[in-house]
Amino acid sequence: xxxxxxxxxxxxxxxxxxxxxxxxxxxxxxxxxxxxxxxxxxxxxxxxxxxxxxxxxxxxxxxxxxxxxxxxxxxxxxxxxxxxxxxxxxxxxxxxxxxxxxxxxxxxxxxxxxxxxxxxxxxxxxxxxxxxxxxxxxxxxxxxxxxxxxxxxxxxxxxxxxxxxxxxxxxxxxxxxxxxxxxxxxxxxxxxxxxxxxxxxxxxxxxxxxxxxxxxxxxxxx
Numbered sequence: 670x671x672x673x674x675x676x677x678x679x680x681x682x683x684x685x686x687x688x689x690x691x692x693x694x695x696x697x698x699x700x701x702x703x704x705x706x707x708x709x710x711x712x713x714x715x716x717x718x719x720x721x722x723x724x725x726x727x728x729x730x731x732x733x734x735x736x737x738x739x740x741x742x743x744x745x746x747x748x749x750x751x752x753x754x755x756x757x758x759x760x761x762x763x764x765x766x767x768x769x770x771x772x773x774x775x776x777x778x779x780x781x782x783x784x785x786x787x788x789x790x791x792x793x794x795x796x797x798x799x800x801x802x803x804x805x806x807x808x809x810x811x812x813x814x815x816x817x818x819x820x821x822x823x824x825x826x827x828x829x830x831x832x833x834x835x836x837x838x839x840x841x842x843x844x845x846x847x848x849x850x851x852x853x854x855x856x857x858x859x860x861x862x863x864x865x866x867x868x869x870x871x872x873x874x875x876x877x878x879x880x881x882x883x884x885x886x887x888x889x890x891x
Contacts, residue, residue, distance in 0.1 A: 678705075678716035685720050695725045703734060711743035718746055722753035728760040736767040739783075744776035751779055755786035762793045772800030780804060781812045788819030795826035802830045805845045806837075813845070820849055828854050835867045843867055 681698070684690065690698055702724070705717040718738045721731055738750030751771055754761045761768075771783035784804055787794040794801075801823070804816035820827040827849070834846035847864050854860040 675710065675712045675716065678713050678720070682716050682720045682723075685723050689725060692725065699724055699726045699730065699734075703737075706734070706737055706741070711741075711746060714738070714741060714743065715746045715749050718749045718753060722756065728757055729763070732757055732761055732764050736764045739764075739767045739771055739779075744774075744779055747771065747774060747779045748776065748782055751782035751786055755782075755789050758789065759793065761786065762790060765790065765794060765796055768794075769797045769800055772797060772804060777807070777809060777812060780807070781809075781815050784812070784815045784819050788815065788822045791822050792824050792826055794819065794823050798823055798827045798830040799833075801827070802834050802846065805834065805849075806839065806842050817845065817849060821852060825853055828857070828860065832860070832863050835863050 685698070698720070702717045702721050706714055708714050708717070718735065721734045721738075724731060732754065735750045735754050739747050739754075741747050741750070751768065754764055754768065765787070768783045768787050771779055772787075774780050774783070781804075784801055787797045787801065798820065801816050801820050805813055807813050807816065820831070831846045831850050831853070835843050835850075837843050837846070847867065850860045850864060
């Protein structure tokens with residue numbers, strides 16, 4: 670077998686994506702690609718993730734391989750694996766624990782891709798709600814939007830973590846949580862009371878400081 674250089678991997682990826690492989694060869698390729706995830710070259714490992722995502726073997730085997738890719742030392746590999754996981758729909762549910770860990774990744778794009786994939790799982794992503802709520806504090810608007818979208822798709826299972834978010838010291842963060850709570854559970858008395866309490870606390874702090882700060886619209890909604 671040729672050494673698995675980036676050039677060889679590009680050929681393999683092209684073959685899998687364009688022509689496909691017979692079942693017997695796919696099983697062999699799967700084992701080779703699993704071993705390739707230990708290759709010292711990060712570009713080779715990234716291409717292995719691309720190939721594994723498209724290989725014609727059972728989805729469960731590919732999801733497990735991608736979950737391993739999410740633990741890679743290279744952010745590019747982790748990012749690619751998290752994004753590819755999103756194409757598996759509910760078949761990616763076994764990878765939720767890996768995706769939850771990815772929400773705390775040092776790389777912004779990895780965090781965002783994990784949030785996007787979790788959003789595609791709907792209520793099955795409920796174990797990730799605390800991490801998704803924390804992403805509402807991301808400095809990049811795009812990341813916050815992806816996290817908010819994921820929380821909406823999780824549904825009411827996100828409400829407890831958002832209620833905790835209402836106690837955050839950052840008024841903008843509280844406003845984002847309140848907006849989502851209004852979207853998810855506007856008919857819930859506990860939610861409405863919590864939003865009013867957050868508003869009252871904001872107004873009290875403003876009076877104590879003597880400052881006339883803007884109160885986010887979400888916290889002025891009764």
